[in-house]
Amino acid sequence: MIYNMDCIKGAQQYLEDESADLIVADPPYNLGFGGTTQTKTKKPRFNIIANDKLSDREFQRFTFSWLREAYRVLKTGRHIYVCIDWRMYPLMVLWMKKVGFTIKNCIVWDKEQMGMGWQYRYRHEFIILASKGKQKVRRISTRKATDVWRIPRISGNKTIHPTEKPASLLEPMILNSSEEGEHVVDFFVGSGPAYQAAVQHKREFTGFEIDPYHFENAVNRLK
Numbered sequence: 001m002i003y004n005m006d007c008i009k010g011a012q013q014y015l016e017d018e019s020a021d022l023i024v025a026d027p028p029y030n031l032g033f034g035g036t037t038q039t040k041t042k043k044p045r046f047n048i049i050a051n052d053k054l055s056d057r058e059f060q061r062f063t064f065s066w067l068r069e070a071y072r073v074l075k076t077g078r079h080i081y082v083c084i085d086w087r088m089y090p091l092m093v094l095w096m097k098k099v100g101f102t103i104k105n106c107i108v109w110d111k112e113q114m115g116m117g118w119q120y121r122y123r124h125e126f127i128i129l130a131s132k133g134k135q136k137v138r139r140i141s142t143r144k145a146t147d148v149w150r151i152p153r154i155s156g157n158k159t160i161h162p163t164e165k166p167a168s169l170l171e172p173m174i175l176n177s178s179e180e181g182e183h184v185v186d187f188f189v190g191s192g193p194a195y196q197a198a199v200q201h202k203r204e205f206t207g208f209e210i211d212p213y214h215f216e217n218a219v220n221r222l223k
């Protein structure tokens with residue numbers, strides 16, 4: 001099930017305490033991003049992502065609000081994965097710890113191809129892995145997985161969302177941190193890669209996306 005609504009209100013309305021076996025979140029990074037400007041018109045291909053151009057104080061308040069909801073709905077001993085880039089990484093780790101999460105690792109997503117950036121071109125992002133509670137934390141299903149994931153990004157002209165992640169990036173999170181039939185929650189569905197991976201691997205799914213355009217794309221992806 002995915003809802004076209006704010007994730008904080010949505011979680012309060014639809015999700016019970018300790019009802020999620022796994023949470024994935026690719027939140028706004030507060031970079032005011034609307035996609036690459038390397039277009040013929042030099043204009044970004046998309047509108048700026050909702051909640052991606054807030055004051056520092058507003059962004060902190062917004063992030064704390066959804067993190068508190070995420071903490072409430074996650075089952076004790078289970079995982080949350082939060083995508084972030086190098087600029088916001090220190091704050092996100094701090095804020096996640098403050099709401100109660102235990103940081104377990106920082107996965108580096110090597111996108112294989114370079115993106116923007118002029119003081120070295122960007123090719124990686126971080127994914128923070130944390131748990132609720134310190135005791136009896138679920139093990140990662142495979143002993144062979146490392147914390148560097150080499151998975152090609154979707155090239156700029158093929159994306160349907162300004163910060164689209166490939167479904168193949170969500171797959172290891174879902175396969176390694178949940179079982180068939182378990183409940184995966186995505187606070188920021190975007191174009192729906194986690195939705196796709198969860199349904200393909202027979203997980204129950206609840207997701208929230210505030211922007212009607214991205215919500216439609218996520219619904220259509222599953223069609």
Ligand SMILES: C[S@@+](CC[C@H](N)C(=O)[O-])C[C@H]1O[C@@H](n2cnc3c(N)ncnc32)[C@H](O)[C@@H]1O
Pocket residue numbers: 005006007008026027028029049050051161163164165166187188189190191192193208209210211214
């Ligand atoms: C970084 S993007 C996620 C992109 C997604 N992983 C994908 O591959 O398409 C963040 C998404 O969160 C949505 N969003 C922002 N604030 C939100 C809120 N309060 N509740 C739900 N969705 C929100 C934005 O519209 C945007 O689509």
